Amino acid sequence: MTALPPPPTPPGAAPGDDSAARRRALLGVGVRADLTDPADTARDLVLRSTSAGVDLDLVDGVDALCQDLAVGLTTLRGSDPFNLRFGFLGLTPMVDQTSPVLAREGLRSAVVELVAADPRVRRVVDLSAPSPTGDVASRRLDVTVSFEAVSGDPATLNTGGLASGTSFGEVAP
Numbered sequence: 001m002t003a004l005p006p007p008p009t010p011p012g013a014a015p016g017d018d019s020a021a022r023r024r025a026l027l028g029v030g031v032r033a034d035l036t037d038p039a040d041t042a043r044d045l046v047l048r049s050t051s052a053g054v055d056l057d058l059v060d061g062v063d064a065l066c067q068d069l070a071v072g073l074t075t076l077r078g079s080d081p082f083n084l085r086f087g088f089l090g091l092t093p094m095v096d097q098t099s100p101v102l103a104r105e106g107l108r109s110a111v112v113e114l115v116a117a118d119p120r121v122r123r124v125v126d127l128s129a130p131s132p133t134g135d136v137a138s139r140r141l142d143v144t145v146s147f148e149a150v151s152g153d154p155a156t157l158n159t160g161g162l163a164s165g166t167s168f169g170e171v172a173p
Contacts, residue, residue: 007061027064030060031045065118065155068118072086074088088114092106112124125147125154
């Protein structure tokens with residue numbers, strides 16, 4: 001890859017609309033790393049065909065932000081030797097707490113902490129988690145967090161997408 005291609009123009013954009021370029025500048029660009037299997041958290045780089053051969057596929061804007069947050073939510077904090085502050089602390093309450101209510105609250109606060117700590121997130125708007133059903137054998141909690149990016153774009157992440165086969169992040173309509 002020699003240079004970044006220009007960001008794709010949004011459908012219906014007026015001529016001269018530079019909103020995609022501004023989103024890319026504010027929210028970043030990265031190499032696309034899709035889930036290898038919807039039932040797993042492993043990711044792999046994606047290649048795309050170009051006129052010159054094959055190149056790494058890219059994500060930008062809100063998609064790049066959601067992908068980065070998804071990677072952060074599946075990385076144990078302190079496990080990255082180059083950035084010990086990167087990652088998620090939500091596994092501790094899932095493992096240590098015997099009470100589903102306390103585990104849920106610990107997980108909720110860990111998700112908000114990770115999302116709010118990203119400088120590309122302006123504010124967390126909402127966080128929802130279902131009430132525990134009393135099933136003590138289940139360690140799965142679906143948390144949905146809605147936030148506003150610094151570009152003004154609303155976005156929603158659902159932790160239920162982690163290894164459950166559902167989409168992880170999506171841009172709210």
